[in-house]
Amino acid sequence: MTPPKAPPLASLAGATLVVTRPAASAASLVRPIRARHGTPLALPGLSLRASDAGLAPLRAAGRYDGWIFVSPAAVRFAFRAEPSLRIASGAWVCSVGAGTRRALARHGIAAVAPSERADSEGLLALPDLAEVRGRRVALVGAPGGRELIAATLRARGAEVEAVHVYERMPPRWSARQLQALAQASAPLITLLSSGEALSNLVAQLPRDTLARLRRQMLVVSSERLAALARANAFEDVHVAASALPADLLAAAQKALARHRL
Structure with a gap:
């Protein structure tokens, strides 16, 4: 008997997901984003x-x-x-x-x-x-x-x-990273699990790029971060069940589905 196939992963196709975790831990999000056919864009919100x-x-x-x-x-x-x-x-x-x-x-x-x-x-x-x-x-x-x-x-x-x-430590972004973010295809979904990373994005991103992120979707790992994000003028904030990659991506998928209605 042929074993039943695993259910397909929900799709993130067409979306660019901005991964703000430090470089050493970003892979835990990058891999499952690609498995869901999304486009990951690494932009560490801080360095360790x-x-x-x-x-x-x-x-x-x-x-x-x-x-x-x-x-x-x-x-x-x-x-x-x-x-x-x-x-x-x-x-x-x-x-x-x-x-x-x-x-x-x-x-x-x-x-x-x-x-x-x-x-x-x-x-x-x-x-x-x-x-x-x-x-x-x-x-x-x-x-x-x-x-x-x-x-x-x-x-x-x-x-x-x-x-x-x-x-x-504050991140040090290359010109290539900033250019990739400025040119990334919409819709954009930024994944955030650190208040310090949020502060660094607000303080260091070019004004036009930050304004674009504020208009796009933001997925955060807690209500505390959601309140901080709204206080920093982010307009479309979604709260995940936790900072675990599976929970962040589940919230991203729901936000994307709502965006496409």
Whole structure:
């Protein structure tokens, strides 16, 4: 008997999707966009740079009762800085989303991630983080962002140490990237999962190009980003269920279908 065929992926044919994730993580969106017959256009909203500020905490990993990794980049840079990182037996590990959990699994680390909300609020609702009084927690990421996690855990009585393994930097776009964006075929759908990336787009894009993006579709990963985008004059904002590529593209497909009605 011939096995049933998988259902076809919903089409993004004819649309240009602007991918604003840093270059190292853009592939997780570029590949499925092409599989759906859309045209990906990479325009990183920020760049990431390794930081050695977290090296000492990583080398003293055994003293922490719990670990929180805020992104796949946090995992990547942590193990780049300290390839022999060993988390103490009995310590718990949490991640903000499923992508970060998978990145940890590739290093043999089992982590717990929220099943419904891949954000700070979803993480803080995990049972592992309900009773943390007196516990020493390593929060692995970059300076700025995720302040809610540290503040909430400290309010619950934890001793939280920020372990900065990378830094977020403004993007440096080439003339070719800017030209490709200016000449990209409509409809355009910009995919955004970072408030800092949005700020960089608004501050650094040429005026005419930014005005065009503001008139086109924007898909964001949270209501918080949606409010920020509308405050920055974006007119057609759509909210995805999460920052996961599948959720961002599902929202893009719905936005495109609505646009074509």
